[in-house]
Amino acid sequence: MLEGLVCQESLDMSVLERLKWLQQQQHQLQHVVSQSSNNSPELLQQILQLHGSNNDELLQGGFSQFQMIGSGFGPNYNMGYVPSHEAMDGCISRTSSCQMDPVDAMDVLLKNGEEDKPISLKNKRKAEVKTREEEKTEKKIKVEAETESSMKGKPNMRNTEASSKETLKEVSEIPKLDYIHVRARRGQATDRHSLAERARREKISKKMKYLQDIVPGCNKVTGKAGMLDEIINYVQCLQRQVEFLSMKLAVLNPELELAMEDASVKQFQAYFTNVVGSSKHSIMVDVPLFPLDQQGSLDLSAINPNQATSIEAPSASWETQSQSHYNTSSLGFQY
Amino acid sequence: MASSDKTINTDVPEKDVFAIHFLQSLSNLTTQNPFNSPDTTNYRARKIKKAAYVSMAKAAGGSSRLWSRALLGRAAKENNKIVRFARRKRKVTWKISSKRRSDQRAPEATDRLRNLVPGGGTMETSKLMEETAHYIKCLSMQVKVMQCLVDGLSPK
Numbered sequence: 001m002l003e004g005l006v007c008q009e010s011l012d013m014s015v016l017e018r019l020k021w022l023q024q025q026q027h028q029l030q031h032v033v034s035q036s037s038n039n040s041p042e043l044l045q046q047i048l049q050l051h052g053s054n055n056d057e058l059l060q061g062g063f064s065q066f067q068m069i070g071s072g073f074g075p076n077y078n079m080g081y082v083p084s085h086e087a088m089d090g091c092i093s094r095t096s097s098c099q100m101d102p103v104d105a106m107d108v109l110l111k112n113g114e115e116d117k118p119i120s121l122k123n124k125r126k127a128e129v130k131t132r133e134e135e136k137t138e139k140k141i142k143v144e145a146e147t148e149s150s151m152k153g154k155p156n157m158r159n160t161e162a163s164s165k166e167t168l169k170e171v172s173e174i175p176k177l178d179y180i181h182v183r184a185r186r187g188q189a190t191d192r193h194s195l196a197e198r199a200r201r202e203k204i205s206k207k208m209k210y211l212q213d214i215v216p217g218c219n220k221v222t223g224k225a226g227m228l229d230e231i232i233n234y235v236q237c238l239q240r241q242v243e244f245l246s247m248k249l250a251v252l253n254p255e256l257e258l259a260m261e262d263a264s265v266k267q268f269q270a271y272f273t274n275v276v277g278s279s280k281h282s283i284m285v286d287v288p289l290f291p292l293d294q295q296g297s298l299d300l301s302a303i304n305p306n307q308a309t310s311i312e313a314p315s316a317s318w319e320t321q322s323q324s325h326y327n328t329s330s331l332g333f334q335y
Numbered sequence: 336m337a338s339s340d341k342t343i344n345t346d347v348p349e350k351d352v353f354a355i356h357f358l359q360s361l362s363n364l365t366t367q368n369p370f371n372s373p374d375t376t377n378y379r380a381r382k383i384k385k386a387a388y389v390s391m392a393k394a395a396g397g398s399s400r401l402w403s404r405a406l407l408g409r410a411a412k413e414n415n416k417i418v419r420f421a422r423r424k425r426k427v428t429w430k431i432s433s434k435r436r437s438d439q440r441a442p443e444a445t446d447r448l449r450n451l452v453p454g455g456g457t458m459e460t461s462k463l464m465e466e467t468a469h470y471i472k473c474l475s476m477q478v479k480v481m482q483c484l485v486d487g488l489s490p491k
Contacts, residue, residue, distance in 0.1 A: 200461070207464035214468055228444050231467065235451045238474040243384055245481040250380035252488045 347472040348394060353480045356390035385410065387477060395473040402466045405454025 189195075208227055212218040215234045221227055364386050389410045392403035445463060449455035452467050 203461045204464065207461055207468075211464055211468050211471075214471055225444055228448065231471075232447050232451060235448075235467070235471060235474070238471065238478060239451070241478045242387055242474065242481065243380075245478065245485055246383040246387055247376070247380040248485050249383050249481065249488070250376050252485065253379060253383075 347469065347476055350476060350480060353391065353394045353473075353476050354483070356394040357387060357477070357480055357484070360386040360390040385413075387481065391473055391477040395469070395476075400466065400469055401458060401462070402453045402455070402470050409453065 205224070208224060211231055212227060215231050218227055218230045218234075221230055361383070364382055388406055392406040392410075396403050398404050398407075445460055448463060448467060449458070452463065452470050455463055455466065458466065
C-alpha cells in the first residue's frame with residue numbers, strides 16, 4: 001500500500017494531486033483520528049534512506065521518526081506526499097548537468113512499483129538523449145561561459161564573419177580580455193544587441209531548467225509559459241500550505257498552552273531531532289535557545305551540570321548552530 | 336542539503352535552523368500577546384503566518400537574499416519600524432538602464448511570478464529565477480518544519 005502510494009505520488013505530482021492532498025488535510029482537520037502510526041516504520045525508513053547524502057540530515061534527522069509520533073492526521077498523506085516529494089527533490093537536485101544519477105535513484109526507489117520498468121527505460125532514454133545533446137552543446141556552453149565571464153559592464157562581442165555558411169557555433173579564438181569571437185549561426189542576426197539578447201535569453205532558459213529540477217512535475221510541460229505556470233502554481237501551493245499549517249497551529253495552540261511551560265519547550269527539541277521520548281539531552285540544548293523570560297523559570301544552574309554527560313550528534317549540532325544563529329540574528333523586531 | 340549548480344548557488348540551511356527561528360518567533364508571539372487584541376483563531380492564525388514568514392526569511396539568509404530582505408522590510412513596515420539593510424552594490428549594466436527607459440512594458444509572463452515572490456517587482460528576469468528557486472526551497476523547508484510541529488502537537 002505504502003509503496004504504491006509513494007510511487008504514484010512521486011510520478012504524478014501535478015496540481016490536481018496537490019489540491020486533493022490539501023482537501024484531504026482539511027477533511028482530516030474536522031475529525032481528529034487517533035490511529036497508531038506504526039504502519040510500516042521500517043519500510044518508510046528504508047525509502048527515506050535511499051535518498052543519499054543530500055537530504056540525510058533532513059530526513060533521518062527525525063522527520064521519519066516524527067511521522068511516527070504524530071498520528072492525528074493519519075499516516076497516509078504524511079508518508080505518501082512528503083517523502084515522495086523528498087524523493088523527487090533528492091533524486092533530481094543531486095545532479096545538475098548529468099541525468100544519469102536520478103535514473104539509478106529512481107530505479108532503487110521504485111523497485112517494488114509496478115511502473116518500474118517503463119519509467120526506468122524512459123529515464124534512461126532521456127539520459128542518453130541528454131548526453132548526446134550535451135556533447136553537441138558543449139561547445140556552445142563553453143562559448144556562453146566565456147561570454148558571461150567576460151561580460152562585465154558592456155558586452156563587447158565581435159563577430160569575425162557574418163556568415164551564413166556555418167551551422168554550428170564555434171569558438172574560433174581563445175577570448176581575450178573583452179572580446180569574444182563568435183561565429184554566428186545560420187540565419188541569425190549578428191549585431192551586438194541581438195547577440196547580447198540571445199545570451200540573456202539563454203541565461204534565463206538555463207535558470208528555468210534549474211527551476212524545472214526543483215519543482216516536481218515540471219518535466220512534463222515544455223515551453224516557457226507552461227513551466228512558468230507550473231512554477232507559479234507550486235509557489236502558490238506552498239504558500240497555501242503555510243497558511244493552512246498556521247491555521248492548524250493556531251487551533252492547537254491554546255489547548256496545549258505552548259511556550260509558557262518548560263515541559264513543552266523541551267518537547268520541541270524532541271520533535272525536530274532524532275530521539276523520541278528522552279528529554280535529558282534536550283534539556284541541555286534548550287538552555288541557550290530560550291533564555292527568554294518565561295513564567296516557568298528555566299533553572300540554568302540546576303540543569304547544566306547534570307546533563308553534561310552524553311550529548312548526541314544532532315543535539316550538539318543543534319546547540320552550536322543555535323548559539324551562532326541566535327547571536328547573529330538580531331534585527332530587532334518583535335516577531 | 337546543498338544542491339549547488341555550476342553557476343547558481345541556492346544553498347538552504349538545514350531544518351534545524353528553520354525550526355529554531357520558528358520556535359523563537361512563536362515564543363515571542365505568545366509573550367507579546369496584548370490583552371486588548373481579539374483572541375480569535377483567525378487572528379492568531381494570521382499572526383502565526385506572519386511569524387512563520389519572518390522566521391523563514393531570517394533563517395534562510397537574513398540579508399543575503401533579495402526576497403528575504405523584501406519580506407523583512409515589509410514586516411517591519413507593518414510594525415511601524417524601519418529596518419534598512421546595507422545596500423549591496425548593484426552593478427548597473429546597460430540592460431538595466433535600458434529597462435528603466437521603457438516605462439510601459441507589455442504584460443509579461445513573469446509578472447505573476449513577480450507578484451508572488453517577495454521583492455520581485457524590480458528584478459531582472461534571471462535574478463528572479465534564482466530568487467524563486469531559493470524561495471521555493473525555503474518555503475518547502477518551512478512547511479516541513481511546521482508539519483513536524485503540528486504532528487507533534489496534535490493529540491495522540
